[in-house]
Amino acid sequence: MKSNAWKIILILALAIGLTGLAFTSGVALGYVAPRFFTDSGEAPPLELAFPQIASGDDIAPDNKADRQELIAPFWEAWDILQNQYVDQPLDDNTLMRGAIRGLVDSLEDPHTSYMDPDEYLQANLPLNGEYEGIGAWVDSEAEYLTIIATMPGSPAEAAGLKSGDWVVAVDGEDVTGMDPSLVIRRVLGPAGTSVRLSIRREGLPSPFEVEIIRQKIDLPSVESEMLEDNIAYVRLLTFGADTAGDLKRALKELLREDPVGLILDLRGNGGGFLNSAVDVASEFIPEGVILIERLGDGEEKIYQARSRGSATEIELVVLINGGTASASEIVAGAIQDHARGTVVGETSFGKGSVQNWVELADNEGAIRVTIARWYTPDDRLIHGIGLSPDVEVLIPESGLDEGEDPQLDQAIEILLGEAVPNR
Known part of the structure; x- marks a missing residue:
């Protein structure tokens, strides 16, 4: 990994107005707070104890011979597709990246995922200028960008967003299959501009749309x-x-x-x-x-x-x-x-889990992998349970009177x- 190291932070807040920030983990759409790292290499104000995680090149198999024997059927399947699939020629990079996605998806962990080179580049583009948002804590590590909570007095609260809501489209664009870290970039924007979100909510038969005017969010702690x-x-x-x-x-x-x-x-x-x-x-x-x-x-x-x-x-x-x-x-x-x-x-x-992005060799994207979980003093797992x-x-569900x-x-x-x- 790069020397400006991924410092793992248990945080659900997105830095607004800081350039060169990578969009990973959970965020708050419209709240100023430090993120994983900055291009300047400066560490966040409070860092965890995880050391730098090795990149893909540094992870050696315990037994290369056994590894090759194990994946022999994979190469057999590769050759079958290359030789017999009707639409030729096949793109090797597309097959390789699809194989990585399948490998990651087999874990059935929505918080472990793969970004191809284009997606990873987009996720790491700097935000220039001052950006605000909708004022909602979100989980960007699930299948869809998921609302955790709205901030008091925020546009998201006024729009009626609730904990557990999934963002399934942004400004009419279906985001199914898109890494939520990339969806965040579509939700962000300058104060005064609007964003149209399609929301899927448990118990409702179909998604509904809300239009939200972005604002600068000031939130005392x-x-x-x-x-x-x-x-x-x-x-x-x-x-x-x-x-x-x-x-x-x-x-x-x-x-x-x-x-x-x-x-x-x-x-x-x-x-x-x-x-x-x-x-x-x-x-x-x-x-x-x-x-x-x-x-x-x-x-x-x-x-x-x-x-x-x-x-x-x-x-x-x-x-x-x-x-x-x-x-x-x-x-x-x-x-x-x-x-x-x-x-x-x-x-x-x-x-209650921690994810880390590990860059793949030759600029072939990165894998986000769950590396740790948190437990209460009595050894109770929080993640996925609460x-x-x-x-x-x-x-x-009808809410409360004022x-x-x-x-x-x-x-x-x-x-x-x-x-x-x-x-």
Whole structure:
């Protein structure tokens, strides 16, 4: 790989207005945040412990003779097609790239994929000038670009997009089979311009279209206030480089009021930096494991609680929903496993894996491969499953009237002793 190295970040945010950024992993369509790497070679503010992954040239088979024997039927099939297929001549590169796609698809992992040279080049083209978006956390590692959550007050929220929605066409162009990292580029654009999305939603018989006017999205990472009955409330909207520090300052102000309890709202939080998630969890968990990071060969890295937190003793309720993903799930899962607080709401999104792009030799594109998964302190897998709340409070599909929030109401009742948490 290139020396400006793919620094793996647990993040669901897209850098806007920075040039030379590769579009990989989950992103936020319209939120300024660092990405995997920049052409300048500068590392992101917070990096994970993964070393540089070897490129395809450096991965040698354990036994070349056995490998050749194993793939002999492949070459037999190749020769049959070259000699007998009706439409001749066949293009060797097309066959080779199709074979790579088949190899990757056989894993049945939507997060592991192949980009041919043209696709990979498009994904790494710089964005010149200032680009904004629709204001939605998205998963760009699934079969389709998938909405995780909309940001408060964003165009995506106004358009009625929901967690789990698939983007199946952009401006009338079907994106089936297109890598979601490339779909992102079609959704981005300057503020004031429009984009037309075709959305497939579970339970609906056919896709529907929405037209969205792009905007510049300003999103604070921490919001806090004192609620009635002397209850402290903190909402985290993302896990950025400054989130842990902002949270510590917010907690300091709230705890001066001597609250009877604290509500940590992680609903609609699509994630962010892993280090930020560990620091945030450490504000509520005095000691012990926060996260287990496990690679395919069984190697593990254990993330422990750091320093003395500000709110390790106050009674705590955590709110989650289907838009709670990635870094948010790490925090909620750690609090839940340590029995440090009660988790209320709906099952979370279930995003807890790391992907890395490995460039192939001779500029033949790249393979995105899942290299690790995250587990809670009690060794629970998050990815594809999500976290189940201790107390489930479902929001009806029809939505809520303005001012209604039964999940928040349940959290308040628990802190006031009016409801018994189910642990």
